[in-house]
Amino acid sequence: MGARFTGDLAELRYEPVAKRVRAVASGRTFADSRRAVLVWEPKRVVPSYAFALSDVRATPIPSDDALAAENPVQLAEGGPPVLDPRTAFAVHTCPGRPQTLAVDGVTLPGAGFRPDDPDLGEHVILDFSAFDEWLEEAEPIVDHPRDPFSRIDIRRSDSRVQVEVDGVVVAGSAAPRLLFETGITPRYYLPREDVRMDLLTPSDTRTTCAYKGHATYWSVGGHRDLAWSYDEPLSDARDIAGYIAFLTERVDVVLDGERLPRPITPWS
Template sequence: MTTFPTARDVRTTPEGLLWEPSERRVRGIKGDITVVDSRHPVLVWEPDMPVPLYAFPRADVREDLLRPAKNPQTGTHTGSQVFYDLEADGELVENAAWTFPAADLAGHIAFAWFLRWDSGLDHWYEEDEEIFIHPRDPHKRVDAMPSSRHVQVEIDGMLVADTHRPVLLFETGLPTRYYIPCEDVRLDLLDATDFRTGCPYKGRAEYWSSRTGTNIVWSYPDPLPAVSAIKGLLAFYNEAVDITVDEHRLERPVTPFTERLK
C-alpha cells in the first residue's frame, strides 16, 4: 500500500530544497493528452526561485511518453538530475521533465511551468481551475479590497489618475497595488500595447504604456473569481510612477520589476 506524507509535513532536503505535499488534484495536458493527473502532488521550492513548482509520483505521470533527454539541461535545477524529453500529440518537447536527487523526492518527476522555463505542456489545472505561470503558493495571500482612499498617480509630474474609489490589492511579498476605475484615469496619456502576462492568482492581464514606451499600466479584463473586484480597473507600477494616498506621497519600492521598468 502506498503511503503519502500528511499536509502538515514541511521538509528541507540536504540539497537546499524545501518541499511539502499538496492535497490539490493537479493535471497537465498536452494537446488532447493528459500527461499528468495527480491527487498527491508535492510542492517544491528551489533555493533561487521565489515560487514553487510541482513534482508528481511516477504512477501519476504518463512515463510512456517520456524519453531520456538527448540534450539534458545540466545545472538548470538543484542537484544532479535525470532529464526527460516528452513525446506527445505529435510533438517532441526537450527537457520537459526531470527528477531531483533528494532522497525525500525519490520516485517523483518534476515539470516546470512558465515563469522561467516553458514546460511544453499546454494547460495546467489545480482541481478544475486553469492555472497560469506557476503553481499557487499556499503561504501567499492575495486580497482585493474596495476602498474610499484618495489615490493620485503622477507620471513625470503630470497627474494621470485621481480617485476616491480604488480597489487595493494586497499580495504577499509585493507592494500594495492601487486599481483605479478607467473613468478616473487620463487614458489619453496612455497607449494600449500588445503586451500580455498571466498570474496564477489574478488571471490574464493587458497593458498600456506611457509616452516613454514603458508598459507601466495593466488591467485584468476577466480576473479570477477570488479577485473579481479588480475587473476592468487600471493599476500602475509603484516602481515607475509617483503615487499619493490620502495626501501622503509613497516611496517608490524596489522589487524584481524595478530593473525591467527603467
Template sequence: MPYDRTFNWEPSRRWVRGYKGAVAVVDSRAAVLVWEPGHPVPRYAFPEADVRTDLLRPAENPPAGTHEGATRFFDLVVDGEVAYNAAFEYPDLPGYLSLEWFQRAEPVLDRWLEEEEEIFVHPRDPYKRVDPIPSSRHVRIEIGGQVVADSREPVLLYETGLPTRYYIPPKDVNFDLLVPTDTHTRCPYKGQASYWSLREPVEGVPADVAWAYPDPIPAAAAIKDHVAFYNEVVDIVVDGVKEERPVTLFTTRLAEN
C-alpha cells in the same frame, strides 16, 4: 514559508492535471509542492504512477547542474512532437517526477488544472496571499507632473512580497494620456493582464507602465477592469502623502525598458 536557501517540499491535496493538446500527461491527487533554493515560486512533482511515463524517453542531452543536481532527465514525445528535457527526478525525491513548467521559451505542456480551474505560469504558493480590498482612500497617480488617475474608490491589492498596488476604476483614469499596447502577461493569482503605455513618452518611464485585468480569476474579481501603475516608476499620492518609490523584483526590468 519554506526557507528559500534550502530544498523544501510538502504534500498538496489539490487534484492536478497537465495536458499536451488533448493528452493528459499528468493526472495526480498526490502531488507535492517543491521549492528549489533561490527560486521564489514553487513547482510540482508527481508520483511516477501519475505521469504518462510511456510518453517519456531518456533525455538525449540532459543538462548538468540544474534542479538540485537532478541526474535523470526525460524527453516528452506526444504525437511525434518532442519536448526535450521535459521531465526530471530530484535526487531527494526518488519515485517522483517533475515537469518543466515556467522559465522556458516554449511551454512543455499546454494547459494545467488545479481541480477544475486552469492555472498559469506556475503553481500558486500556499504561503503567498493576494488580497484585493475596496477602499475609500484618496489615490492620485502622477507621471511627469501630469495627473493620470485620481480616485476615492480604489481597490488596494496586498500581495506578499510586493508593494501595495493601487487599482483605479476606469472612470477615474485619464485615458487620453495612455495608449493600449499589444502586451499581455499572465499571473497565477490574478489572470491575464492588458497594458498601456504613455501616449507621450516621459524620460524614465518605460512602456507598458499601466495594466488591467479584463477577466480576472474569481479570487481577484474586485480588480476587474481597474488600472494599476508601477509604483516603482510613477508618483503615487495617498491621502495627501507622496509615497516613496519601492525597489522590487521589477525595478531592474523596468529600468531596461
C-alpha cells in the same frame, strides 16, 4: 514569518497537495494524480508540480542538460538573490537529471527533472510551460501552480490616491481598490473613469498571473507598459475587473496627501 520564508529560499522545499492535478499536452494526459507535490528548487519563488513516477503516463528518459541562463533578481532592497520567475525551467539549482517525456507520439524534450533528493527520488518535476493545459480538479490553472503560502487580498478603500508621471497627474481617485499580495508591494487599482485615458497608449504587451489572470497594458508619456488592467480576472481577483493599476516603482504615488517613496523591486 516573512524573514523565515525568505531564509528558506536557498533550500529545496516541497509540500504535498490533496488536489487532483493533471498535465495535458497535444490532447494527451502526461500526468494525473491526487498525490502531487509542490516543489521549490533553491532560489525559486514560485513552485512547480512533481508527480510520483507511477502517476506519470510516460517513462522519463534521461536527457542532456539544456543551455539556459539564470536571471537573478532581488524581491526587495537588500534581500537575497532569487531567480526571476521568467527564468527557464532548464535552469536547475539542485542536483538531478533532466528528463524527456513521450506519450502516444508526443515528445517533450527536457520537460521533466528528477532531483537527487531522498524524499523526491521517485518523483519527476514537470515544466509548467511545456504543457498546453493544467487542471486542479476540473479547474484550469495558468502561468504556474499557486503557492499555498502566498495569497492576494483586495480591499475597497476610501483613501485618496493620485498618480503622477513626470510631474503630470494621470489619475486620481477616492475609491481605489488596493491589492495586497504576499511578498509584493501593494498595488493601487483605480476606476477607469478616474484615469486620464487620453494620456494612455495601448500596448501589445500581455502577461499572465496565476492569481489574477491575463493583463493588458498601456504606455504613458513615452514610458512603456506603465499601467495595466485585468478585464476578465480570475475569481480571486474579480473585484479589480476593469480597474487600472500603475507601476509604482516608476511613477509617483500620493496617498492621502503623502508622497510615497518608490519601492525597489524586480520591476523598478
